[in-house]
Amino acid sequence: EPEVTQTPSHQVTQMGQEVILRCVPISNHLYFYWYRQILGQKVEFLVSFYNNEISEKSEIFDDQFSVERPDGSNFTLKIRSTKLEDSAMYFCASSGIYNEQFFGPGTRLTVL
Amino acid sequence: AQSVTQPDIHITVSEGASLELRCNYSYGATPYLFWYVQSPGQGLQLLLKYFSGDTLVQGIKGFEAEFKRSQSSFNLRKPSVHWSDAAEYFCAVVPYSGGGADGLTFGKGTHLIIQP
Numbered sequence: 274e275p276e277v278t279q280t281p282s283h284q285v286t287q288m289g290q291e292v293i294l295r296c297v298p299i300s301n302h303l304y305f306y307w308y309r310q311i312l313g314q315k316v317e318f319l320v321s322f323y324n325n326e327i328s329e330k331s332e333i334f335d336d337q338f339s340v341e342r343p344d345g346s347n348f349t350l351k352i353r354s355t356k357l358e359d360s361a362m363y364f365c366a367s368s369g370i371y372n373e374q375f376f377g378p379g380t381r382l383t384v385l
Numbered sequence: 386a387q388s389v390t391q392p393d394i395h396i397t398v399s400e401g402a403s404l405e406l407r408c409n410y411s412y413g414a415t416p417y418l419f420w421y422v423q424s425p426g427q428g429l430q431l432l433l434k435y436f437s438g439d440t441l442v443q444g445i446k447g448f449e450a451e452f453k454r455s456q457s458s459f460n461l462r463k464p465s466v467h468w469s470d471a472a473e474y475f476c477a478v479v480p481y482s483g484g485g486a487d488g489l490t491f492g493k494g495t496h497l498i499i500q501p
Contacts, residue, residue, distance in 0.1 A: 304486050306488060306489075308488075308489075314493070315475070315491045315492065315493045315494060316429065316475060316477075316489075316491040317491070318488030318489060318490070319488075320488075321486045321487065321488055323486045328486035328487075329486055329487060329488055331488065364428060364429065366429075371417075371436065372417055372479050372486075372487060373419075373431065373434055374419075374431070374489060375431065376421070376428045376429040376430070376431075377428055378427065378428040379427075379428050
């Protein structure tokens with residue numbers, strides 16, 4: 274059964290450093306998403322991506338965040354200068370045309 | 386803006402007993418509705434979804450949910466829980482837009498504890 278994969282599973286970084294989180298969506302899906310979940314809190318939408326551009330973004334997705342689909346399979350989230358409050362689980366998701374979103378296992382980001 | 390309320394933060398159920406997890410949404414029109422389950426340290430697994438049609442939908446692992454438009458609710462049920470059902474359950478909505486790209490709005494989740 275096709276699934277969304279994410280790497281790495283855990284990333285530890287120093288405050289101010291750049292991180293890139295990687296995702297491989299389900300191959301025939303058209304829409305890609307990033308969400309985050311701060312420990313003990315609900316899952317929050319960050320951004321959606323379609324046809325090589327951002328479709329929608331939340332107020333959380335400020336200028337320090339960017340997304341890219343560098344090739345036909347990968348979808349990345351970059352955080353330019355990490356802050357302590359960026360520590361969270363980051364989930365990638367993908368969907369077909371009916372917005373049935375399938376999630377990856379997540380990347381736990383720890384900012385020290 | 387749409388919102389999702391899961392009024393129960395924790396629910397404890399005995400193994401073999403029935404379960405109902407509540408979800409209410411606030412939105413101007415009927416959205417698409419989802420239930421996801423998250424086991425400790427794991428990602429989110431889609432249990433079931435409602436797009437249109439029959440208001441009682443069946444999902445994986447023996448779960449079902451009923452959409453009640455008049456109550457803006459989408460409660461999740463299971464007739465007999467198993468110890469492996471212990472997890473965090475999230476209700477989520479997305480606007481009905483006829484296509485993708487809209488982000489899901491999640492509730493805060495209900496933590497299900499199963500007593501032996």
